[in-house]
Amino acid sequence: MSKAPWVDEAKCTGCGLCVTNIPAVFRLADNGKAECYNPTGATEQKIKEAAVDVCPAQCILWAATADE
Numbered sequence: 001m002s003k004a005p006w007v008d009e010a011k012c013t014g015c016g017l018c019v020t021n022i023p024a025v026f027r028l029a030d031n032g033k034a035e036c037y038n039p040t041g042a043t044e045q046k047i048k049e050a051a052v053d054v055c056p057a058q059c060i061l062w063a064a065t066a067d068e
Contacts, residue, residue, distance in 0.1 A: 011059035021050040
């Protein structure tokens, strides 16, 4: 099993830090909240360091995915 990031939109403040740090993975949706549109756009380590660990709202979480 590997992991994929996802954003808990109820907690997201729309600060855009994840979008700024990793635009290949995150973007702001029409509602102003972050969304993970490309979970494979960066390594798990980069996503952890540049988004998960620095998110002020702590709304970026990991979901288990089945390996193919």
